[in-house]
Amino acid sequence: MPSSDASATPGLFSRLSTMADNLVKVTTTKAAIGQTPRQAIWTLNKATLFRYTPVVKAEERHPIPLLLVFALMNKSAILDLRPGNSFVEFLLQKGYDVYLLDWGTPGPEDAQTGLGDYALEYIPRAIRKLRSFSGSDQFNLLGWCIGAMLCTLYSSLRPNDGLKSLILLTAPLDFTEHDKISLAKMTEERFFDVDRVLQAFGNMPAGLIDYGAKMLKPVENFVGGYTRLFDNLDNTKVVDSWHAMNTWVSDAIPLAGAAYRQFIVDLYRNNKLVKGTLTIRGERVDLKQLRASLLNVIGEDDHITPPCQSDKLLDLVGSTDKEVLRLPGGHIGLMAGSGAYKVAWPRIDAWLSKRSA
Numbered sequence: 001m002p003s004s005d006a007s008a009t010p011g012l013f014s015r016l017s018t019m020a021d022n023l024v025k026v027t028t029t030k031a032a033i034g035q036t037p038r039q040a041i042w043t044l045n046k047a048t049l050f051r052y053t054p055v056v057k058a059e060e061r062h063p064i065p066l067l068l069v070f071a072l073m074n075k076s077a078i079l080d081l082r083p084g085n086s087f088v089e090f091l092l093q094k095g096y097d098v099y100l101l102d103w104g105t106p107g108p109e110d111a112q113t114g115l116g117d118y119a120l121e122y123i124p125r126a127i128r129k130l131r132s133f134s135g136s137d138q139f140n141l142l143g144w145c146i147g148a149m150l151c152t153l154y155s156s157l158r159p160n161d162g163l164k165s166l167i168l169l170t171a172p173l174d175f176t177e178h179d180k181i182s183l184a185k186m187t188e189e190r191f192f193d194v195d196r197v198l199q200a201f202g203n204m205p206a207g208l209i210d211y212g213a214k215m216l217k218p219v220e221n222f223v224g225g226y227t228r229l230f231d232n233l234d235n236t237k238v239v240d241s242w243h244a245m246n247t248w249v250s251d252a253i254p255l256a257g258a259a260y261r262q263f264i265v266d267l268y269r270n271n272k273l274v275k276g277t278l279t280i281r282g283e284r285v286d287l288k289q290l291r292a293s294l295l296n297v298i299g300e301d302d303h304i305t306p307p308c309q310s311d312k313l314l315d316l317v318g319s320t321d322k323e324v325l326r327l328p329g330g331h332i333g334l335m336a337g338s339g340a341y342k343v344a345w346p347r348i349d350a351w352l353s354k355r356s357a
Contacts, residue, residue, distance in 0.1 A: 015234045022239040026229065031240070031247040034077035036088050038100070042129040046104025049126045051133065052088055056095040062356035064164055065097040065134040067127065069147035072118070073209050073255040075248065076102045078336050079144070082244045087335060090345050096356065097134060101126045105253045111202040114258035116281040119153040127161060138162045140356060141292075144169040144335065145305065146263070152273075156290045157283055165293035165321075165355040167348060168313070170305040170331050175271040177308040182216045184268050194264045204260040206252035216303055241338060274316065287313075293321040295351050297334070297344070304331035323351065 042049035054061060068088070070076040079100065080088040091098050101123065106113065130139060141163055143151030148171035155166050178184050186192065198204065214221035225242070232238040255263075272278035278285045294317060298307045307326070314322045327334055327344050335344055 018236060019233040022233050022236060026239060026243045026246065029243075030251075031082065031244040033082055033244050033247055034075075034080045035083060036080045036086060036092070041133055042126060044122060044125060046106060046110065047122050047126070048102045048104060049129055050100045050102060052092055052098040052100070054097060055092045061095045061097055062353065063097075063136060064138050064140055064356040065099060065130055065136055066091065066140045066142060066352070066356070067130055068098065068100045069123070069141065069143040069151055070100075070103075071145040071147050072103055072150075072253075072259065073146070073204075073206065074252055076100055077251075078248050078332065081248065081336055082240075085241065085244070085336070085338070085341070087340070087345060090341060090349075094349050094353070096352075099130050099134075106203055106256045108202050111198070111257040113256035115150070115153065115262045118150050118259065120157060120281055120283075123150065123154045124158060124161065131162060138164045140165045140167070140352065142167040142169070143171070145331070146172065149173060149263075149267075152287075152290065153280060153285055155292055156285050156287055157280060159289045159291050163292045165295070165352065166290070167295045167297065167352065168310065169297045169335060170299050170302050171296070171310045171313070172267070172305045174274045174309050174312055175268055176274060176312075177306075180306050180308050181268075182303065182306075183212070186212060186215075187264050187268050189269065192264075194261055198257040198261060201254075201257075203254040203257045206254045209255060210249075210252045213304060245332075245336070287316040288318040290317040291319055293355050294319040294323070295348070296322070296324045297348065298324060298326045299329045299331060299334040300326055301329055302331045302334070321355075325351070 037053040038050040039053070040048050041051050068076070068079055070079060080086045083089065088098055088100070127139060131137060139162055141151050141155070143149070148168040151166060152168065152171060152173060155163055175181060175184055187194070229239065229242050266272045266278055273285060273287070276284070276286065294314070296310055296313050298310055300307060311324065314324055325347055327347065329337060329344065334340065
């Protein structure tokens with residue numbers, strides 16, 4: 001009879017072959033992300049408004065279109081990471097008419113682009129195109145991270161544009177509890193000369209933003225992720241998930257200099273939005289003017305935007321229909337982790353579907 005060692009050899013060779021193939025894949029290629037079919041329907045400078053191809057018959061779709069807005073310093077593909085783990089794909093299957101405002105990549109010529117340009121130029125013009133294209137006078141808006149902050153500015157300054165409901169994901173709005181916000185401590189004036197950095201680079205380099213964020217959890221970001229990869233190198237499903245996320249994380253973009261300076265000085269250091277002293281293009285941002293239905297989604301384990309940065313928001317806005325949704329998960333894992341389709345997405349859909357008719 002053959003020995004147990006001999007009978008195990010084919011299985012061992014197969015496992016080693018899988019591990020080798022996966023290692024080559026993650027070290028020599030980028031994963032295919034952002035694959036859901038879409039068409040560009042409007043552009044302005046680097047920004048593009050996309051409409052995703054519906055998968056549900058017109059008569060079965062929600063009549064109120066939904067616009068997605070992500071952050072400025074990462075690509076929006078995180079909303080459509082890969083088939084089977086795509087928030088966009090999920091929304092389409094639930095019958096939403098989905099649009100995305102993609103900011104593109106700023107160049108040196110965009111260094112003077114500020115928060116006012118994004119909140120009062122790009123977003124309103126994209127929305128006018130969305131309304132014209134969809135034929136709907138009303139729309140819903142979902143912002144994530146800095147995208148949530150920009151949506152908050154827009155919704156407070158232009159409350160009569162037809163916005164029906166607003167969903168904010170991990171929104172960095174309130175900097176009152178400074179000591180609980182690691183990035184706020186990291187960018188204090190005594191540690192960080194924002195003007196000198198921008199004088200040298202024009203825009204805030206992607207590499208510096210990425211390094212700063214990773215240093216909040218250095219062991220996890222520089223060691224832990226790769227340890228998990230190697231522990232699961234024989235599991236192609238796990239490897240493909242890691243590969244997609246790593247491709248997205250490694251493809252950060254710079255942040256326009258003027259907007260970055262406003263973000264650090266006006267918000268992180270001086271908390272002007274919550275204090276009611278923030279002005280954008282000469283207009284004071286009054287959160288009480290934000291009157292749309294509001295869902296404020298907080299990641300309980302978020303170390304980039306801790307819960308304290310938005311957990312008092314409902315007391316500050318003028319909305320009467322408002323709700324806070326606290327969910328387990330971090331800044332990205334909350335919406336793009338392997339369990340998002342079981343927890344965050346259905347909860348958001350349950351709230352949004354009632355306000356999309």
